[in-house]
Amino acid sequence: MLQFTKRTEYALIALVHLVDRRGEFVSARELADRYPVPPRLVAEVLKELQREGLVDSQRGAAGGYALARPAADITLAEIVTVLEGAPLLTSCDTGFAGTAGSCEVEPTCPIRSPIHRVRDRIRDVLSHVTLESLAHPNALPMVTPTENR
Amino acid sequence: MLQFTKRTEYALIALVHLVDRRGEFVSARELADRYPVPPRLVAEVLKELQREGLVDSQRGAAGGYALARPAADITLAEIVTVLEGAPLLTSCDTGFAGTAGSCEVEPTCPIRSPIHRVRDRIRDVLSHVTLESLAHPNALPMVTPTENR
């Protein structure tokens, strides 16, 4: 399905909140108090992001999570990839542009290559959305000033 | 997850095959013989596309399916929408741009609006991919000659 998982949604809410708290460590509890998200789940998600180096964490009484890098350097593509794996579109997709992969349909598959182009376009869109642009949508244009129609 | 369902994949394979058989009715069996797809499932998917007016069907001995409209008029967005529902990205999404919807997070949700912009970009990508461009990728550029970076 072409939809983010709840985990990704929670991650985005949490991360955007972290943008406005540069440097401070924010606890999962605080996030769950401010937004209607299950505290344990948001913690689980943030742990995962910590393992992948997107956020720093501090344990103990005044612990919590903080962005590990500037908000402008963290892209939506990266977040999604960590939590859901790289967006593939097709099941026979090994993940990289030219790779043949182990698709049993492969030799006869008529849609493989064109669909991969679509996939790359979508990745491109996600790659150009930064945490910064999510947190401050009106600051500067999120992507190239969308004028296509 | 940011991935098509098998149903959608099968639909794309089938539909692309139909492009090259303009006018002829192609049976689900023939499709299953040519590609490694479960015949029953591909039939089920084509039935769904028929109900939505994307393909015509003919019953009886020499029956089968054929495109109901020119391949250039059928977009990937349309196919996906029929089989999976409109690409939403977020769970709180009622599907249309300005709609407030019934999201319980809504009042406090900080990512709603920017994510909707991303969603619209993705829909845009899918809207510009036609069955024709999937069937003949090299004929004319699939979308606007991608030059963004």
Place this chain on the structure above:
DNA sequence: CCAAAGGGCACCGATTTGGTGCTATTTGGG
């Protein structure tokens, strides 16, 4: 008139997803 095809629909097994339980470890503050 029968075999081949689609129409309808219910259903099942496997996987994914959303969410929780439990326990251990760290750490700041009274």
Place this chain on the structure above:
DNA sequence: CCCAAATAGCACCAAATCGGTGCCCTTTGG
């Protein structure tokens, strides 16, 4: 110095989704 608040790490479960079939009916060409 110890306790409360936090994260770390799993394992686990219930519900939803998804991939795929079974069954029976109707249509239709040879």
